Amino acid sequence: MNLEQQQWWSQFLTDEKGVLLDVRTEDEVNTSKIPGSINIDIYQGQGFIYKLDDLDKTKNYYVYCAAGGRSANACNIMRELGFSKAYNLIGGISEWEGPTE
Template structure:
């Protein structure tokens, strides 16, 4: 499900079962992250799938990338792998007005 920045962040903050997932590259990750995020690079292909399969499917995933395209793709892949709840941040971190920290 695609959510606007405000909806995505508010929902993640109120969700005790939330996991924030950054699907950007290591270089992008090193430039700053949304607080609390974990990183699994979608460009790793099969490696991405292996890493995602290790995650807890009972959690709710708040997924972002730079602009929203890769995270949308990641949500689709995760859905196919049996994840029931994924939220894509529309516009990604490039349009993010919320907090950013260094990893």
């Protein structure tokens, strides 16, 4: 599900089962990231699938990338793997106005 920044963030902040998932490359993450997010690089191909499979499917995932394209793909893959709640950040971190580190 695609969410605008304000809804994506406010929903995450009130979600006891929420997990921030950054699907960018390690180099991108080293530039800046949303605090508390975990990183699984979607470009790892099958490795990305294996790492997703290790995640708790009962949690709710708030997924982002640089501009929203890779994270939209990641949400689709997650749904195929049985994740019921994966929320894509429209515009990605490039349009992010919230906290970063």
